[in-house]
Every structure is written in structure tokens, then in C-alpha cells.
Amino acid sequence: MNFANFAHGDFLALGAYLTFVFSAILGVHFIPASAIAVVITAFIAVCCDYAIWKPMREKSAGSLTLIIISIGLALFLRNLIIFLWGPDIKRYDLPVKRGIELGSVVITQNQIFVIMVAVICMFLVHYLLKRTTIGKAMRALSDNIDLAKASGIDVDRVIRYTWAIGMALAAVGGILYGLITNINPNMGWFMLLPMFAAVILGGIGSPYGAMVGGVVIGLAQELSTAILPTEYKQAVAFFILIVVLFIRPRGILGS
Amino acid sequence: MLLKLSDVVSGYTDMDIIRGVSLEVHKGEIVTIIGPNGSGKSTLMKTIFGLVRLRSGKIEFDGVDISRLRTDKIVRRGMAYVPQERNVFPSLTVMENLEMGAFIRKDKFREGLEEVLTIFPELKDKTGQKVGTMSGGEQKMVAIGRALVLKPTLLLLDEPSSGLSPKLIDNLFKKLVSINELGTSLMIVEQNAKKSLTVSHRGYVLEMGMKRFEGEGKSLLTNEEVKALYLGG
Structure with a gap:
């Protein structure tokens, strides 16, 4: 769709807050809680595509219009988060674990976890883009959307996948960020x-x-x-x- | 009858570019549409392929009304289209470009790939190369190859010879004839009218969005009026 999505950051926060809800409030273990949060965030992103982005595509809205809409969406999400969970800092309520000492450096287990998940995500994105048909179609769309249409590719479907995967990754980012610092709106x-x-x-x-x-x-x-x-x-x-x-x-x- | 247009009117927001065109392509034919710049040749092709909205009239393909069908449904029915410009995915490899041509029927890719590489053996050793780094002639092969992967019954080509040297143009038209001999009908829009009409069974002359002449390829080539007006004397 070719625009800078200003709501990206707030999807990140949304992922972190949903994890907070499932783990700290509902008592689900942190890992499944995160997985549920990622899936819900992706689902919300797809809903946004149906409700906002698809109608805009049909009107061939320019990228400035799309950017402004995304700023609106960002503000909406942020205030929704404040409305639902308040403006204060939250934590996942995980037990504190001992850090690992490597010479003069102390690295926490959470930090190691964050690095591992980040590396795994990078490999998964690489695999998606280079090896799967949907990933190749995503690259094709970003190259030349008209030719993608002319090749019979269902452009709307590929864009929905892109939103789902992109915002799922944003949610993962937010969850990890919350893990080493804290969560706030x-x-x-x-x-x-x-x-x-x-x-x-x-x-x-x-x-x-x-x-x-x-x-x-x-x-x-x-x-x-x-x-x-x-x-x-x-x-x-x-x-x-x-x-x-x-x-x-x-x-x-x-x- | 493979393709039949009846009184087609189409265009952009508030301007009709095509103003009532009727024409047909029979099975196994090569048909060329010539006409001056701005006569609506490209728009006509995009209208057939569902990329420009049809305002009135009817388009039938293989006995089915495709007037209001979405492009991907038209592709599924066996039509393919090579735009004049921006007709490859430059950051994808040759292989990935061809794969995109078979996006809607992945099961048919292997078979189609073999056929494309038989027609364009030049691409065989370059399947892993990024198309953006290739020469104009090679990119053209990739563009046509992408459209051929699903063995379409009708292939629409918009200005296939544009940007190619005379030698490459000769080679291209030879390839187009051999594609036709393998059972794909071709509809070609061309500036390079002489070359294209020579290999065509029939041709149409379009002007100002309307049909001016029609006839066998060779008879159009010798028609005095067509010659004077559209073939540069």
C-alpha cells in the first residue's frame, strides 16, 4: 500500500497489553499468553484492513491520506489502551530470575530470551519472503502491484496476510520490549x-x-x-x- | 470464436477512450491492432483484461461473458496479458517471476516452466538471477514467460517490440510465431505495425477509439489508405 504506518507502534503496545491481560490478570502462563496476544493483534490488524484500508484502496487514496488515517488509528489505539487499562506503568508479574555473569557483564535470562526470539523471528521472516509463495507474492506486490493484479494474484488477500504478519511481528516486538523494561500506553x-x-x-x-x-x-x-x-x-x-x-x-x- | 467484443465503450473517470469497438479473435489466430498514438489500443487491451472498467458493450471469451469479471477470474479462464512497461518484478529472480505467473495454479507450474524454458532456452541458466539486473531483451522474455506459464489460450501483448533493437525484434516475432504454433492465440498491439502484420492472420486499425479498418494481415499491409495513414507510406 506504500505508506508509513504510524499506528505500528501502537500495535506493538497492544500486543504487550494483551499479553499483560492474559498473563498478569487471567493467570495464563507467559508463553501461551503471548501467543494468544499475537494472534489477537494479527486478527485486529486484518479487521482494520477490511474496515479501513481496503475501502481506501478502492478509492485509490494517496499515501498522505493513508498516513493521516494511520495517525488517527494510532491515537485511537493509544487512548483505547488508556481507557481500558489506565495510564500507569504495568508489568507482566513474572518471577525475578538471577542474571548470568559473563566476566564483568551481567545478562538477565529475559534479555537472552529476547535476543533468541528476535533472531528466530528474523529467520522466519527470511524464510517467509524467500521460500513461501505468499512471501514471494508480498515481494511481487511491493515491486509492481499492477503486474501482480495482471498475473491473477488476489492482491487484497496478499495484503491481508501482510497486515496479519506485520502486526503479529509488531506484537512480538512489544511483548519483548515490555519484558525487559515495562509496559505503558x-x-x-x-x-x-x-x-x-x-x-x-x-x-x-x-x-x-x-x-x-x-x-x-x-x-x-x-x-x-x-x-x-x-x-x-x-x-x-x-x-x-x-x-x-x-x-x-x-x-x-x-x- | 475465442474472443468477441461487441460495441465496447470504456475509459477513465469521465472520458471515454474506446467508443464502440467490435472485434474478434478466432482460435489459433494472431491478430494485430495498429493505430496512431492515443488511439486507445492499450486501453482496449486493458478493458478486455478487466483492468479498465467497461462502460457498455459486451466482451465474451471462450463463449462466456467476461464483461464484468475480475482480472484474476479472467486469468483463471485462460487469458494472459503482458503490459508494455513495468512488465516484470525487478527485485524477484527469473524463477520467482515465472512462479508469480502461476500463482493461481501452483500445481501447473512445473509443467508450464518447462514449456517456457523450451521457448526461451536463453533463460535456462539464469533462473536464479534478479530480473532487474538483466538486459532489456532478457527482461522481455521474462515478461512473456510469466504470462505463458499457465499455457493461456489467449495472450494479449501490448507493444512487445518496444525498446528492442531490430535484431531482437526479429527474434521476438519468431518466438511469438512459435508460441502461436503451440496453440496460444495472440492479440498484439503494435507501433511496429509492418513487422507485426506480416506474422498476423488478421489485423484491425484503431483510430480515436473507433475501428477504422479490418482485414487480413497481408491485405492491410498492401491497402493503399492504411499504408499512407498508418504504415508511414
């Missing part, structure tokens, strides 16, 4: 800037670029705290973004 909004920075840095439209960009932005932000005050974290991310775009205007892997 603004988490999605605050994640949005570094996310856009990562995508632009990697090259817009390139999933592998987004992965590389995410790692670069994330590492740069955290490592900078060793020499600079933490308040400058985001500034460092954007400084790197500017430098890279000077050298490669279309991003690291952009074509």
Missing part, C-alpha cells in the same frame, strides 16, 4: 522514532535493510551511553542516520 509512540530511523537507515521497502538498520540504531543508542549522557541516546541514532544518508541516500541496503 506511550511505549509504542516512543518506539516509533527509532523504528522509522531504523527503516530509513536500512533502506525503505527493504526488510533486510530494516533488520540491519534496527541492529545499528539499537546498538548505537545503547553503546553511546558509555561516553555520553543517556539523554543523548536518540540524538546519536539520528546523527548516524544523517551520516549514512549522506553516503548512501537510499539507505544501507536500499536500491
